[in-house]
Amino acid sequence: MKVKFLLLSFMFLFFHELMAQKTTIRGKVVEANGDPVIGASVVEIGTTNGTMTNATGEFSLEAGKPRPRIRISSIGYKTVEMEVTSSPVNVTLGYEDSHLDELVVTGYSTQKQGEISASIVKVSQKELKDVKSPNVSNLLQGKIAGVNVVNGSGRPGENATIRIRGRSSISSSSDPLWVVDGVIAHGSPNINPNDIETVSVLKDAAATTQYGSRGANGVIVITTRRAANSGAGTFTVNIASGASHYNQGNFKLMNSQQMWDYYQTFTNPKSIPAAITQDVLKTNYNWLANGTQAGAYRDVSGSYMGKTDKTSFYASGNYYKEEGSVKGYEYDRLTARMNIDHKLTSKLSFKPKLNASFTSTDNRQHSLYDMYLNMPWDAPYSADGKILNPQAGGITWYGRDNRNYLYDQQFNYSKGQTFDIQSNFDFSYKINNQFSLESMNNLAYYNQTSMSYSDPQSNSGLANKGSIYQFSNRRIVRFFNQMLKYGNSFGKHDVSAFVAYEYSDYVYTSVGLTGKGIAPGSQIVDNAADFLSKEGTKNDYAFQSGIFQVNYGFHNRYNLQASYRLDGSSRFGESKRYGNFYAVSGAWNIHNEDFFKVKAVDNLRLRLSYGEVGNVPTGLYSSYSLYSLSGQYNGQPAAVPGQYQNPLVSWEKSKDANLGLELGLYNRLDFTLDLYNKNTDGLLTYITFPSTAGWSGYYQNIGSVQNKGVEFSVNASLLGKNSPVSWSAGFNIAHNKNQINSLKDGVDIPAGNKRYSEGRNIDSWYMRKWAGVNPENGAPQWEAVNATTGEVTLTSNYNSATLQFVGVSTPKFQGGFNTQVGFKGFTLSGNLAFSKGAYAYHSARELFDSDGAYPSYNQLMFKDGWSRWSASNKDATHPAASYNNTNASNKTSSRYLEDASFLRLRNVNLSYDIAGSLVQRLKLKSASVYVSGDNLWIATPFSGMDPEAALYGDATSQYASPKRVSFGLNVSF
Amino acid sequence: MKKKIIYTLICGVLATSCSLDKTPYTALTNESIKNTQGALEVLNLGNYHTLKSWVENWHRVTEYPGDNVALSGTTTDNLFYNYTYQRLVTNSRVNDYWSNSYKIIAGTNAILGQLKEGESTSSDQIIAENLYLRSLMYFYLVNVFGKPYNQNPAQNLAVPLQLSDDPFEVLPRNTVKEVYDQIEGDLLKAEKLFNQYKSSIYGSVYSAQALLARLYIYTGNNQKALEYANKVISSGKFSLLTAANYTQIATGVPENNPENIFAIRFVKDVDYASNGWYTIGSLYASISGSGWGEMYASRTYLEEVRKYPEDVRYKFIAPKILNNSTQLQAYYVTDDYKYASVPVQKEGDDYTYTESGASKKLTRKSNGAGAWLYYITIGGKERSALVDYTLENRNGFLKYYITKCSGQEGQAHLWSPPISRLAELYLIRAEANAKLGNTAAALTDVNLIRTRAGIPAAGLWTADNLGTKTALDVVLAERKLELAWEGHRKFDVFRNGYTLDRKYPGTHLSVTTPFYTVEPSSKVIVEFIPEQQIVLSKKILTQNE
Known part of the structure; x- marks a missing residue:
């Protein structure tokens, strides 16, 4: 393209030369701060006639006509086109909007x-x-x-x-x-x-x-958001709707026949109740299919933005409604926001903001746990379509607990409403050109009410003749920050700084009541005949801080920043209440240096930082011995020891160093690399006493954890500005290495199925190590490690197997990939997320892959490569199954620890900007439509629903992120 | 003007309260205890409060390994391992039982550490109550985690004796004898210090004496057992309920029950969380839609308690009849300990049924007191038959709901479990007399309990109708009937060197390696020390074999 243009220009020049009158123009090209721009190209428009600026930014050009138009350009600066009416000309180049x-x-x-x-x-x-x-x-x-x-x-x-x-x-x-x-x-x-x-x-x-x-x-x-450009206001409407589909992942349950076949593998068929005959095959019910759906979702929002010379205004409203992919749950949210910036005088601006949201949920959600465990041999409905109640008796029911959750679910429900309002009364006052005062004053009020209803007809409401529970809680958070800001330039030196005082406090209160004995359909406790139970609590905390930060920049090349914060927290004892935190950092814009003139490089920066931050305990009253007053005996108040005191408990502090490198090439490729090393000392730990102590435990600052890692990201415009097709892509990846460097007395701290241990990752699994199936007899095997010799033997006795470290629950690396292709108003984008190396404990398998331990629970279908031991299949992954199996094969061990790596198509989106003429005809500013899909595809070895949810959520009855397809329309006018 | 506004605003903002002093609302602190009158009494009641959490797992670890219960399925709940003797080091039920026991012990240690004897009558009373509670905790701990006293008590390990108010102290396990000695000393001290009888829901001189009587019978000191049983019985504070109001043991307000010496008080509605679904009684019965109803009265218990139709103790069994059925069934047990039945018709005192087209009668034998016991011959073997209307079953196990742990003040599964009641003291005296060779005195006390249960005179024991049974046999059989589901049976069997017979229908027999009987010499009669506790103690605690 460029070559063609140059050739054409050359030919023009050739002819031009013959006919043109010549004029010499001189000039100087500088940056905003007066520095010369070296090597900028100066071209007479419409010709190939051009030159470059010299080391002092000066140029001289023989123009073909007296009042030529010239174009001055340089990488990193905004291109300037101008008519030259006199010589010499002084041109100031602004930076490009990179x-x-x-x-x-x-x-x-x-x-x-x-x-x-x-x-x-x-x-x-x-x-x-x-x-x-x-x-x-x-x-x-x-x-x-x-x-x-x-x-x-x-x-x-x-x-x-x-x-x-x-x-x-x-x-x-x-x-x-x-x-x-x-x-x-x-x-x-x-x-x-x-x-x-x-x-x-x-x-x-x-x-x-x-x-x-x-x-x-x-x-x-x-x-x-706030309005940025003055002029006529813009009204924008976004409408989207779609459907969420239940996402079962790799988790597949047995059908009636498969369950029957599983029973036939039991090694103790005589223990199977006589009532379980082939008759069970008459029913084949899919509980999961019955309880899940394509849940509808709708998202409508409108906003208005406008700006006059004194006031800028932004207001929006949004309605969001989503039904769960598990039936029976509805989520509604209304939000409204108003952001106003109003210049009262040239010095004083008021910036009030108001944001409110009202969320309501209606919960008649089908029980996931029951859907998974219920037997395909049981159907919830009778032949005439009535919902069965096996609790009432007289019904053959194979599943445990005689529980058909649909029976109670038809009557009972809970509802919640949350009203959340944030109001800011912010203002700024410009004292002079250097100093200004910023004031942020925020009040947040969060109020949640909920109720749940048990119908007198339902099993759960029977004993109390129905009950109603009403609960209300609220939080009030106050936040005040008063800040004095300073900014000035001294030639090439830029200095900015602020000093601030900040105070915030929080108070939470709740009250709840349950009444019993109600008329069906009642919604309030007042309608209950009698009182059943009460609850109510309160807690609070406060922070008080002084903050100072200074920034220094030199000549667009060097930037230095120093920050300091004095923090006080009510969560500590009086002597340890305040902590000091500081940080220093610097950046060097190498590409702006005179000596660095590599044309291809438009950005080369080096960043370096070091600082200290802190953390507070989760317990709000961590320094005290607490005698809980929640108890009573025979109606008299009673206090029970809980947390033990430690008045010396103090801040957990992290020292963090970061080295960053940024590289930009051809204005099209941006690389960012960050290396960090974060050492956390004085680890706040709740040390659990052995139960013989009576007190539960105490907070102490012990030990240290190190996190070091690498983060890399690249963003590229793969097809340039002149191509009809635009294509950009981004990729990011991060690796974090976590290690506990020290603990109190070097002694491990147990934490459920995990354990904190020096030299290990903080998320290390600690459980019995599964050693497969004994090929001789089909018995489960675990490792038994001799405490003195370290010799490893295999045992089929769970109790004598050794607890040991078997993996970690955090990924080795994780990141994302996104790309966007545009052509004539169409844009196709995709976003992939990946994670590698984390292990999740798939606790659902204790129940659903239980080798007969829970014969009245539906069971998981085998993944490819899994098989059950039998005399003819000795090389199996699963031990022999027996009815009411008690060999503990399904108890916690690394057997159910699974690789939770995944590659997931988080989103794919196709949008179309409706062409200009149509938009103009409808007097619109812009309009676009799109279709979008979330979570449509995943690749993972994990046998459950969702490897992510298993790492941080509930791995027993998982509710995975649904697959969602939606359509949307955005219009501005 | 505008400046004024600004200054006003800044001042207003800066003047808002900036305090970092926050103290808890939900708990007392050391400071608030010092400054609060009556705080000691609130802490004292804290230990009673914890008893309510303690008692749930106390029941599961003491009662389920007995022979009064039959579980009808498997369960994710670790109580399955208590019931089946398939011990598990990670059994959460055992761990919770251990934790709550020591929570109470530490609570008593904290109070005992603050008070000196003889300062005031009120502090002596609090010391005595706390010594009693601590002794009660150790008494059950030594029996759950240590072998019976008759098996080398100076060698066998029990549990660590934590006696000081120091949470950082981690001690190794003491021997069975050391623990018993501590309990005995503490109770004797408490006996002297008590100076007030509040009611049977608080520790008292009588509850201490009742526990001492039990301690002496467990340790084989029969003379002392006799002495202490007599102290309580002759105190005149307690009396047996009549047969007519016998069910008040479960349904009455505990302190109004004249038989209770010490019971853990649960208050209606207040101590009734989750609609009663996680109470002791909820596993035994489904009442008004509340409760799992998965564990039933064992067949061996049923045959005993139904020997005399007048026996009021059968009132705590509620057979769940299928759809108001009017069809009678003769329920018997097969050779592989499963329930089976034949439909029967009542004809006078006889029941007839059809076998291979022929009409047959159940064999009928007199119980010696005017009623009949029935038998059926199946597979050439005569088997006991219990005749009931067609019953519901779960996995083939008949739903004989147990209601002795439910129904206080009409609330489905509310129950204030008795720890000591007068009937036990009569039976301790009977056992002591039986062991001392005073058969007549032993049988008198047994018959006192049987008469109260409504059994006719012809059903009472005499020296002549014992047959091959010893006086001790009938005392223990009576304890099984009278004290069922009160946490005695397992200990009664093993401390006397008897073998536990579990050859009756229940899922304890459907596991991979079932125990049909459990010998007193078996290692499974003691629970494992919870693995988590061994880890937290940094292995100062050692494991049972």
């Missing part, structure tokens, strides 16, 4: 990408919106290197679990901190994804120190 110029919210302040010295990743609105979920946490999966997002449950409205750069705490929270428009949120915020302008993820201490004790697990900073 990503280096993009503003990134870094927490309390905003910086250009090119000035940031910490490890911060920004995700824009566009990148967020592919996946459909009402919760922003779900939208981040696979998009940022080093940010592991796991959907623990597929139930509508459930939040994902997020881990940034591994787990660095044993008993404190590992969840990141959420900050919305500068306000620290309690938990993950209720926010309409359409309202989000950008999300910044703060990964290293240099970025998170400003949040001190709150930022140890990384910070996710959300900025909501």
Whole structure:
């Protein structure tokens, strides 16, 4: 393309030369700060006549006509076209709008990408919106290197679990901190994804120190939208709807015949109850198919954005409704937001914000656990279509507990309503050109009410003649931040700084009541004949902090940042209440250096940071001995010892170093590489006493954990601006190595099926090691390790098998891949997430792959390669089965520990921007339609529903993220 | 003007409260205990409160390995391993039982550490109550985790004796004898310190004496057992219920039951979580839609208790009749210990049935007191037959619901389990007399209990009608009938060197390697020390074989 153009230009030049009058123009090309732009190209438009600027930015060009039009361009700068009316000309080139110029919210302040010295990743609105979920946490999966997002449950409205750069705490929270428009949120915020302008993820201490004790697990900073351009307002409507399908993954249950065949393999057929005859085959009921569906979902939102010279305004409303892929659960959410920036005077601006959401759930959800365990030999309906109640007796029922969950489910339900309102009264006052005052004042009110209803006819309501439970809880969070900001330039030196005081407190209260004896259909406790039970609690915490941060930039080449935060928390004893946290970081924009003039390289940056952040215990009153007052005896109050005191319990501190390298080539390829090493000391641990102590345990700062890792991402525009087809792709991958470096007295700490041990990953499984089936007799085998000699023998006695380390539950590496292809208004995008090397304990197999231990539970179909031991199949994966098997083959061991690696097509999306003429005819600004699919495909060796949900959620009766197909329409006018 | 607004705002914001002092709402702290009057009494009641959680697994680890119960299926619940003697080191039921026992022990240690004897009558009373509770905990611990006293008690290991208020102290296991000695000393001390009788739902001098009587009968000190049983019986504080109101043992308010010496008080509605689904009684019966109803009265118990139709103890069995059936069945047990039945018709005192087209009669034998016992001959063998209307079954096991642990004050599965009641003291005295050779005195006490149960005079024991039985045999048989589901049976069998007979229908026989009988010498008669506790103790605790 370029070559053709050059050739053509040459020919033009040739003819031109003969006929043109010549004029010499001189000029100088400089940057905004006055520095010369060296090697910029200066071309007379319409000719091939051109030159380059010299070392002082000066040029001289023989033009063909007296008032020529010239084009001045240089990589990294905005191209300038101008008519030359006099000579010499002075031209100032602005920087190109590369990503280096993009503003990134870094927490309390905003910086250009090119000035940031910490490890911060920004995700824009566009990148967020592919996946459909009402919760922003779900939208981040696979998009940022080093940010592991796991959907623990597929139930509508459930939040994902997020881990940034591994787990660095044993008993404190590992969840990141959420900050919305500068306000620290309690938990993950209720926010309409359409309202989000950008999300910044703060990964290293240099970025998170400003949040001190709150930022140890990384910070996710959300900025909501505001009108940017003045002019006529824009009204935007987004409509999407679709369906969620239940996602069974690799988990397949037996049908009636398969169950019967399984019974025939029992080695003790005489123990099978006589009532189980071939008659069972008359029924073949699929409980799972009955209880699952394609749940409808709808998402409608509208927003208005407008700006005048004094006021910018953003308002939006959203209605989101989703039915579960498991029948009987409905999630509804209404949100509204208003963001206003109003300039009262040239110095004073008010920035009030209001965000409210109302969420309601209606829960008559079919019981997943029952759907899995119920026998295909039992059907829930009688021949005439009535729902059977085997509890009432007189019905042949093979499954355990005589339980047909559909019977109670037809009467009983629960409902919940959450009202969540965030109000900001923020303002800023510009003292002079250097100083300004920013004030953030936020009140958050979260109120949840719920009720559940047990009908007098239902089995669960029978004894109480029906009951109603009403529960109400509320949290009030107050957040105040008063900040003095400073910014100035001294020639090539840029300095900015802020100092702030911050206070926030939280109080939670709840009250609940159950009444019994009700008329069917009642919804309130008042209608109950009598009182049954009560509950109610309260807790609170507060933080108080002073924050100081200074940024220094030199000549667009060097950036330095230092931060300090003094944090006080009510969760510690008086003597240990305050902690100091600091960080320093620097960045070097090598590509701006004079000596570095590699044309292909438009960005080469080196970042280095070091800092310290803290973490607080999950217990709100960790320093005290607690005698719980929840008890009573014979109606008199009673106190029972629980947590034991430790007034010296203090901050858990992480020292974090980060080295980052960014490389941009040809304005098309961007590479980012980050290396980090985070050492967490004074690990907050709840030490459990042996039960002989009576007290449950106490908090102590013991030991240290190290997380070190590599994060790499690349984004590429594979087909350039001039191609009719655009194609971009991005890839990110992260590896984190976690190791416990020390523990109290070097002694291991047991944690359920895991164990904390020096030199090992914090998520190490510790259980009996499965050693397969004894080929001689079909008995299960485990390893028995001799404590003194270390000799390993095999045993079929579960009790004498040795507990040992058998794997870890965190991935070796994980990341994502995304791509986008555009052609004439069509855009096809895809987003893959992957994870490798994590092992999940598939606890469902204790029940559903039980070798006869639970003969009245439906069982899992064998995966390819699995087989049951028999005299003719001695080389088997599964031991001989027997009725009421008690050889413990299904008890916890590495037998059910499975590779939870996966590659998942998180989303695929095809959209079309409706062509200009049609849009204009309808007086629209823009319009697009799309079709989108979530979770359509997964490759995994895991035998359960969802390898992700198994790692962080419930692995017994899993509710996997559904497969979802949706259609949408976006219109602006 | 505008500046004024701003300054006002800033001042307002800065003036908001900035305190970091937060104290818990749901708990007392050391400071608040010091500053609160009556805090000691609240802590004292804390131990009684924990008894309510303790008692659930106490019941499961003491009662399920006996021969009064029959489980009808398998269950994910670890109680299955208590019931089948297929011991498991990770049994959560055993671990919870251990934990709650020591939680109470530590609670008593904390109070005992704060009080000195003789300071005041009220503190002496609290010391005595706590010594009693601690002794009660150790008494069951030594029996669940240690072998019976008649098996080398100075060598066999029991449980660690934690006696000080120090959570950091981790001690090794003491011997069976050391634990018993501690209990005896503590109870004797408590006996002296008690100065107030509150009611039978709190520790008292009588509950301490009742436990001492039991301790002496367990350790073979029959003279002392006799002495302490007499102390309680002759105190005049307690009396047996009549046959007519016998069911009040379960359904009455415990402190109103004149027979109770110590019971753990559950309050209606208040101590009734989850609609009663996780109570002791919920496994035995499904009442008003609440309860699993998966474990039934054993066939051996049923045959004993139905020997005399007048026996009121059968009132705690509720056979679940199928759809109000009016068809009678003769239920018998096959050679492989499964239930089987034939439909029968009542003709006078006889029951007839059809076999291979021919009408037959059940064999009828007198019980010696005006009623009949029936037998059926199947496969050439005469078998006991119990005649009932057609019953519901679960996996072939007949639903003879046990209601002795349910129904207090009309609430489906509310129950205040008795720990000591007067009937046990009569039977301790009987056992002591039997062992001391005072057969007549032993039988008098046994007959006192049988008469109260409604058994006619012809059904009472005399020196002449014992036959091949010893006086001890009939005492133990009476204990089985009278004290069933109160946590005695397993210990009664093994501490007397008897073999436990479990040859009756139940899923304990359908496991891979079932125990038809359990010898007192078997290692399975003691539970494993929970693996988790060995790990937490850093292996200072050692495991049972």
